[in-house]
Amino acid sequence: MNKIIDTKKIIISNPLKLDCGKEINNFPIAYETYGELNSEKSNAILVFHALTGDQYVSGKNPITNKDGWWSYVVGENKPIDTNKFFVICANVMGGCMGSYGPSTINESTGKQIGTDFPIITINDMVNAQYELIKYLEIEKLFAVVGGSMGGMQVLQFVANFPDKAKLAIPIACTSSHSAQNIAFNELGRQAIMADSKWENGFYSNYKLNPDKGLAVARMAAHITYLSEKGLQEKFGRKLQDRDSLRYGFEADFQIESYLRYQGSVFVDRFDANSYLYITRAMDYFDLSKQYKGNLSEAFKKTKTKFFVISFTSDWLYPTSENREIVIALNSVGADVGFVEIESDKGHDSFLLDVPSFLKTLGDYINSTYKIINERRI
Amino acid sequence: MKEEFNIISNLIEENTRVLDVGCGNGDLMKFLQENKTKDIRGLEISKEKVQNCLSKGLTVIEGNAESDLKQFPKSSFDYVILSQTLQAFLNPELVINELLKVGKKVIVTIPNFGYWRVRLQLLFKGTMPVTENLPHEWYNTPNLHMCTIKDFYNFCSTKNIKIYKSIALKKSRISEINKSNLNYKNLDSHLGIFLIES
Numbered sequence: 001m002n003k004i005i006d007t008k009k010i011i012i013s014n015p016l017k018l019d020c021g022k023e024i025n026n027f028p029i030a031y032e033t034y035g036e037l038n039s040e041k042s043n044a045i046l047v048f049h050a051l052t053g054d055q056y057v058s059g060k061n062p063i064t065n066k067d068g069w070w071s072y073v074v075g076e077n078k079p080i081d082t083n084k085f086f087v088i089c090a091n092v093m094g095g096c097m098g099s100y101g102p103s104t105i106n107e108s109t110g111k112q113i114g115t116d117f118p119i120i121t122i123n124d125m126v127n128a129q130y131e132l133i134k135y136l137e138i139e140k141l142f143a144v145v146g147g148s149m150g151g152m153q154v155l156q157f158v159a160n161f162p163d164k165a166k167l168a169i170p171i172a173c174t175s176s177h178s179a180q181n182i183a184f185n186e187l188g189r190q191a192i193m194a195d196s197k198w199e200n201g202f203y204s205n206y207k208l209n210p211d212k213g214l215a216v217a218r219m220a221a222h223i224t225y226l227s228e229k230g231l232q233e234k235f236g237r238k239l240q241d242r243d244s245l246r247y248g249f250e251a252d253f254q255i256e257s258y259l260r261y262q263g264s265v266f267v268d269r270f271d272a273n274s275y276l277y278i279t280r281a282m283d284y285f286d287l288s289k290q291y292k293g294n295l296s297e298a299f300k301k302t303k304t305k306f307f308v309i310s311f312t313s314d315w316l317y318p319t320s321e322n323r324e325i326v327i328a329l330n331s332v333g334a335d336v337g338f339v340e341i342e343s344d345k346g347h348d349s350f351l352l353d354v355p356s357f358l359k360t361l362g363d364y365i366n367s368t369y370k371i372i373n374e375r376r377i
Numbered sequence: 378m379k380e381e382f383n384i385i386s387n388l389i390e391e392n393t394r395v396l397d398v399g400c401g402n403g404d405l406m407k408f409l410q411e412n413k414t415k416d417i418r419g420l421e422i423s424k425e426k427v428q429n430c431l432s433k434g435l436t437v438i439e440g441n442a443e444s445d446l447k448q449f450p451k452s453s454f455d456y457v458i459l460s461q462t463l464q465a466f467l468n469p470e471l472v473i474n475e476l477l478k479v480g481k482k483v484i485v486t487i488p489n490f491g492y493w494r495v496r497l498q499l500l501f502k503g504t505m506p507v508t509e510n511l512p513h514e515w516y517n518t519p520n521l522h523m524c525t526i527k528d529f530y531n532f533c534s535t536k537n538i539k540i541y542k543s544i545a546l547k548k549s550r551i552s553e554i555n556k557s558n559l560n561y562k563n564l565d566s567h568l569g570i571f572l573i574e575s
Contacts, residue, residue, distance in 0.1 A: 305436070307431065326438060326448070327448040330438075330448045330449050330450075330453075331448060331449075331450055333450070333453055335418075335436055336436065336438065337430075337431050337435075337436045337437050337438060338427075338437075338438040338439055338440070339424060339427045339428055339431060339437075339439045340424065340439055341424075341428075342424060356428060359428075359432065360428045360431050360432055363431070363432030363433070363434075364431045364432060364434060367432065367433055367434025368434045370434070371434050
């Protein structure tokens with residue numbers, strides 16, 4: 001974990017007032033870009049990552065050596081074609097891939113910040129990433145796109161900067177974290193904090209890592225990303241490398257083995273404190289509350305075109321919650337398209353090979369890019 | 378189809394805000410976008426068709442007119458179009474009321490069940506009519522509430538809905554419908570097109 005890799009990074013010197021009241025400055029935001037910015041600077045797409053994502057959207061992730069987390073969507077000849085678009089993705093504030101987060105070293109002590117890191121929000125994340133856009137001297141993005149927590153950032157971005165993106169595509173997300181969402185996040189946090197190696201968040205001072213707790217958090221969360229049908233079809237009651245039950249607590253079932261594996265690989269690439277902070281930011285997200293309980297007020301000033309996408313088997317951020325975003329946009333006359341994609345892959349559908357999703361998204365982005373460019377001429 | 382699109386297009390003023398309810402694969406939306414106005418949205422119940430529209434860059438929402446028109450503010454569109462789908466709703470009266478709320482003006486087109494070819498099939502063959510315009514069999518038709526031009530005309534006057542323009546279409550022949558030729562047009566036309574307002 002936290003291998004030092006050459007990450008693109010900017011230090012934001014402008015003071016940023018966080019929602020918790022604290023002001024920060026001179027903090028790093030790590031990012032990656034794909035494709036080329038054209039001379040009119042009209043082809044930039046800002047992608048926001050989800051809870052456990054990072055800036056490595058496409059290609060090989062230099063830290064994990066696996067494919068970028070959105071390789072189905074972003075890349076050469078992919079729905080977001082990097083031959084055509086300039087794609088930017090930043091590690092969110094609170095993350096552990098080079099941006100300002102709990103594992104950042106406090107220069108005065110030489111130690112990780114740990115739980116002295118301030119509580120951050122989706123709004124703070126978005127405001128920090130806006131600094132990156134300014135640094136890259138992009139006056140107006142062609143699109144802001146993201147799924148899950150990335151979708152929340154899309155909504156917050158347009159609310160904060162109504163004239164900075166021509167197109168916004170929030171996918172499989174919500175405008176406000178539900179009790180069920182908060183409950184699952186709390187389960188994960190409690191698993192981490194119950195690990196004796198957590199040490200109130202200062203585990204790095206003792207060269208410890210609450211990896212058991214973090215693995216359990218990941219296992220629980222992973223279940224929420226799948227669907228009942230998907231799980232049943234893929235695993236059912238199939239046994240793992242054995243012909244009969246062993247009458248013990250080993251991983252008899254494939255699903256157990258699968259979840260244990262998911263937990264174990266996760267702890268190698270993710271920081272436990274980052275998991276606490278980012279899930280907290282998601283729980284605090286309530287866009288309509290920021291606008292006195294009226295979600296449509298958040299979009300009142302925007303000329304941005306919206307395309308909202310949900311998935312049939314996503315029970316974490318179900319279609320009904322995505323529809324609420326559509327309703328709020330319609331009630332202020334915003335330009336919004338919406339479709340619920342058929343898929344039994346649950347919330348994770350947006351990350352996976354779901355052909356009708358990939359085709360609709362790609363075709364939509366490309367035709368809209370063409371229409372907007374033609375209109376300008 | 379083209380004639381119907383032309384007539385609808387002629388009823389619409391340029392650069393107005395339009396909603397096409399039951400927009401299908403977006404053919405009418407595309408036609409109007411090229412000829413009348415860029416500011417056009419669609420509502421469609423079939424996922425596949427919604428995806429088709431979105432792929433063309435059209436702004437379409439997956440939804441059901443019976444439950445999802447409510448989300449649009451009152452008079453938020455200059456025109457709302459309902460092309461040959463009124464008969465497919467569980468409650469056409471409710472849909473018409475919703476359309477009249479959302480749109481300042483509403484364009485409704487109706488496959489005429491009173492057309493003589495339709496009548497003859499029932500009269501002589503004794504079977505439910507199947508025509509070019511109404512291609513389904515009784516057991517698989519999506520059409521729950523077929524009506525005639527005369528039915529819709531009478532419906533509007535009973536409900537105090539103002540008819541601005543009513544046009545009858547037979548093949549590619551276009552004519553106006555009025556009180557005195559209503560019975561004849563009801564027999565002689567396969568499609569009725571109405572521009573109405575509450």
